[in-house]
Amino acid sequence: MRGKFIVIEGLDGSGKSSIAKDLTKLISEKTGAACLYEREPYDEDPAGKVIRASLAKEISVEPETMAFLNVASRIEHIHHLKPILDGGTSVVCDRYYLSNMAYNQTDALSMEAIYDLNRVCLNMLKPDLVLFLNVSIEESRKRRAKDASRAQAELYETDAIQLQVRNRFGQILAFLQDKETIVTIDASKDYASVLETVWATVQNIL
Ligand SMILES: Nc1ncnc2c1ncn2[C@@H]1O[C@H](COP(=O)(O)OP(=O)(O)OP(=O)(O)O)[C@@H](O)[C@H]1O
Numbered sequence: 001m002r003g004k005f006i007v008i009e010g011l012d013g014s015g016k017s018s019i020a021k022d023l024t025k026l027i028s029e030k031t032g033a034a035c036l037y038e039r040e041p042y043d044e045d046p047a048g049k050v051i052r053a054s055l056a057k058e059i060s061v062e063p064e065t066m067a068f069l070n071v072a073s074r075i076e077h078i079h080h081l082k083p084i085l086d087g088g089t090s091v092v093c094d095r096y097y098l099s100n101m102a103y104n105q106t107d108a109l110s111m112e113a114i115y116d117l118n119r120v121c122l123n124m125l126k127p128d129l130v131l132f133l134n135v136s137i138e139e140s141r142k143r144r145a146k147d148a149s150r151a152q153a154e155l156y157e158t159d160a161i162q163l164q165v166r167n168r169f170g171q172i173l174a175f176l177q178d179k180e181t182i183v184t185i186d187a188s189k190d191y192a193s194v195l196e197t198v199w200a201t202v203q204n205i206l
């Protein structure tokens with residue numbers, strides 16, 4: 001049987017990486033089936049390396065270029081993931097194309113346009129489930145501030161951008177309502193409660 005492809009989305013500092021890694025462990029432990037943690041931007045490919053450098057503010061590329069680089073990197077990532085999923089291993093992916101839609105919009109590139117760019121990705125790999133970790137920008141800022149592993153703020157980590165991204169996620173969830181299985185998780189709760197809700201939700205599709 002093909003493995004499940006589960007996507008975790010949310011603001012910077014909403015808890016995605018922590019939850020995605022713990023969910024990966026829970027799936028392997030409780031079901032005995034293999035499960036792998038993956039994240040985007042993928043960084044094993046040339047486009048992904050440019051994205052990472054740009055996020056770290058080492059280089060600068062235009063926002064529209066970032067949108068296309070994200071699609072290119074995702075195509076490489078999907079080619080890496082498909083054989084893994086086909087072999088029966090499930091994958092929990094920390095961000096997927098919804099982040100592309102939320103972060104890379106410009107006056108010249110609408111949410112719908114970025115969705116259309118991602119059709120190539122969706123034709124190859126559609127999520128079985130998307131979990132959106134919902135927190136306020138205040139809470140995500142607090143979590144980022146206490147996270148010692150963050151040496152420097154990445155490109156999008158200002159309050160103004162986070163507010164814009166949060167609003168865009170609201171529009172994206174409405175836009176994708178009849179296209180994807182998306183569950184919004186109240187991620188403002190304590191960590192154990194959030195993980196418990198996530199696990200209860202994921203069990204429905206395993
Ligand atoms: N429910 C929670 N309550 C309190 N703190 C939390 C909760 N979830 C995660 N955290 C903490 O918040 C910080 C950020 O979490 P994490 O790195 O998982 O977020 P993220 O969404 O992956 O961020 P980014 O998008 O920047 O990669 C970490 O220190 C983590 O331990």
Ligand SMILES: [Mg+2]
Pocket residue numbers: 016017018094
């Ligand atoms: Mg993370």
